[in-house]
């Protein structure tokens with residue numbers, strides 16, 4: 001029995017009252033007074049960059065993730081570039097990666113003058129499908145770069161085996177997945193190197209920032225040199241003859257993270273556990289609510305995996321709706337939900353199309369998902385009211401367009 005539509009039930013896009021008065025973003029940081037004070041304390045100290053906070057942050061980060069080493073960078077993208085360098089990627093080499101990611105994952109291969117080769121994703125998690133990866137391995141392949149899409153760990157066991165079998169370096173772009181658990185173990189030490197971003201929409205922020213975690217001492221040394229112009233920091237100690245001595249041993253960059261940022265990171269790290277718990281509670285609540293909506297497919301979680309929920313991407317069953325993704329998206333925006341789409345598959349970007357001649361249709365699973373994806377707001381500072389608003393707005397819009 002359906003009642004006469006009230007003003008509230010009329011979609012905002014059709015002139016009705018939006019579910020929310022103000023826009024709820026898809027992600028945002030939360031900083032408390034302790035975080036702010038930590039940064040201020042550094043501003044009043046002797047070191048603004050490369051002081052005591054850098055090493056302290058790296059040690060704490062490594063301990064939290066459960067790896068021997070962590071090397072900080074000025075961004076996640078810089079960290080990806082460094083890991084591509086440390087993996088030995090160079091002109092003529094190939095690295096296999098996923099199209100369902102932010103373009104930086106593939107761009108880091110291009111920075112090394114190597115070629116990114118995409119492999120399609122698994123339909124459930126939208127993570128690299130190891131069977132598709134194995135089809136793309138050639139004599140030029142040197143690395144695999146997996147992404148933990150939305151915070152769900154990639155198929156790391158299968159990818160590890162594949163990498164070992166073919167002598168490849170496994171890099172994990174874990175920018176979505178700080179705190180995600182793979183068979184009871186936090187991601188960061190399973191691949192040869194794992195890359196994290198400390199951008200404000202991620203789990204922990206330093207403004208801009210990135211980190212690579214690894215258990216390999218040699219890779220750690222290369223990563224440290226690469227972020228500091230290629231200068232060997234050990235040379236000074238080796239050379240007893242003069243304190244001024246240093247040596248540049250490879251072509252690096254200035255990709256250093258400041259002490260100001262690292263102090264913020266140390267402070268943010270203390271809240272990470274609680275923030276992850278909040279994200280998991282939000283995801284559980286969404287998933288329960290969307291069971292009622294047959295046109296909405298909630299993100300899949302595989303057995304033994306505990307995602308970190310950077311994103312909460314739903315997929316629409318378009319056959320069950322009288323509108324396409326674009327119209328549903330616009331209707332949700334009109335209700336003041338800051339929905340987004342993650343991702344336009346990388347090979348569909350103009351630069352990749354023009355440089356590599358992609359026509360579309362090469363990666364059908366990723367491309368089909370892209371047509372149906374909508375990321376809902378997901379960040380640890382969301383209130384219960386925010387959460388209820390999202391569920392109400394999605395239900396309102398999806399019910400309206402349901403056939």
Ligand SMILES: *Cc1c(COP(=O)(O)O)cnc(C)c1O
Pocket residue numbers: 075076077078101102104105147173175176197198199208209210
């Ligand atoms: C955020 C992100 C990056 C880039 O990180 P920045 O810190 O913004 O440079 C790379 N890969 C993925 C999957 C990301 O989500």
